[in-house]
Amino acid sequence: MNDRTQLLKGTLEGCILQVIRGEEAYGYEISEKLRMAGFPAVSEGTIYPLLLRLEKNGLLTATYRDSPYGPRRKYYRLTELGEVALKDFYRQWRELVSCVDRLFAGNEGE
Amino acid sequence: MTTFKELNRKNNELHHRLNDENMEIMTNMVVYLRSRLSDFQVELIRQDLLDMALSAQDRHVPLSEVFGEDYKKFCDEIIENVKRRDGLWTALDWIRYMSLGVAMLALYDCVLTKRVLDLWRFVASGAHVVPAYPITAGFVFSTLAIMAAAHALVFAIARHAFETHRLLTLSRPRRFAIGAALATLFCAFVLATYALSKVVLVRISMYAYLCALASLFVLYGLLSLVLKRRRVPIAGSW
Numbered sequence: 476m477n478d479r480t481q482l483l484k485g486t487l488e489g490c491i492l493q494v495i496r497g498e499e500a501y502g503y504e505i506s507e508k509l510r511m512a513g514f515p516a517v518s519e520g521t522i523y524p525l526l527l528r529l530e531k532n533g534l535l536t537a538t539y540r541d542s543p544y545g546p547r548r549k550y551y552r553l554t555e556l557g558e559v560a561l562k563d564f565y566r567q568w569r570e571l572v573s574c575v576d577r578l579f580a581g582n583e584g585e
Numbered sequence: 586m587t588t589f590k591e592l593n594r595k596n597n598e599l600h601h602r603l604n605d606e607n608m609e610i611m612t613n614m615v616v617y618l619r620s621r622l623s624d625f626q627v628e629l630i631r632q633d634l635l636d637m638a639l640s641a642q643d644r645h646v647p648l649s650e651v652f653g654e655d656y657k658k659f660c661d662e663i664i665e666n667v668k669r670r671d672g673l674w675t676a677l678d679w680i681r682y683m684s685l686g687v688a689m690l691a692l693y694d695c696v697l698t699k700r701v702l703d704l705w706r707f708v709a710s711g712a713h714v715v716p717a718y719p720i721t722a723g724f725v726f727s728t729l730a731i732m733a734a735a736h737a738l739v740f741a742i743a744r745h746a747f748e749t750h751r752l753l754t755l756s757r758p759r760r761f762a763i764g765a766a767l768a769t770l771f772c773a774f775v776l777a778t779y780a781l782s783k784v785v786l787v788r789i790s791m792y793a794y795l796c797a798l799a800s801l802f803v804l805y806g807l808l809s810l811v812l813k814r815r816r817v818p819i820a821g822s823w
Contacts, residue, residue, distance in 0.1 A: 502633075502636075503637070518650060518652070518653070519637045519641075520652035520653055520659055523633065523637070524662035524663050527663060527666035527667060528666040531667070539632075539818075542636055542640075546596070546599055546633075546635045546636040546639065547632060547636075549633055
């Protein structure tokens, strides 16, 4: 339980979907938005394999565009399947949070 | 429309914009990725990694902060999450390398065994009987051994791209032992090839041999053309 990264790992994919829900974004933008939301030590490198996995599973799609640094940059956008997965993730997350809250609230008097 | 060849050229240009330290890290990652993914898949990933690396370099951020301290682990995660195996193209690429390898070795055999002189004498004399070309067990053995060794060497270098410093830090007796083992293997290979070169498996017409040789070079050229002209997707649906 002392490794916070393990706790984050499972939730990061859902949070990436939420970040790109409104508008498409590229890796660095996504990592910055996650960092601004309070996720510690989330770099482009941390989320790149996750983005590949989400793309592989059809939850998001990517388009290449020119970038100021030279290489074409990959912009990610949510698919319909991704929208469904995001709703599903949030529902499960709320259930989990309320379970944990109930458990801790019940133990407070002890 | 961007082709694989153009993407490769562009990536090579961008690679040289990296500073020495970042260039070494990027080279190791690309070499390691090639041990498990096709050249095409690696080139697409390399494009993404170069974007991250160049933008980090511009922000004066070390690559360890972007990719994490463990580059091998980062590459393993990429390999695990790549969309699909590039089976058909990987097979075509393998056939391309094999055809070039076998063609080059067949050409060396023709030159080193001086069979090329038989052809020259035949052409010069205007004789009607086409000279025969003996396919020896030595040629078959050396071709298979060299191709297998080449594949094993490339795979070993790629898989241990992040550990080359370990080889350099080995103790002197260990390095000597590795060198001696390799030298022994090489001597055994030369002796076996020499002994087997006296065993003729089949004799074919010199024309047939040269046609097969030319066909292998043509196959290599055609496959190179197809692979280099493979379209790079605008959307990331690869």
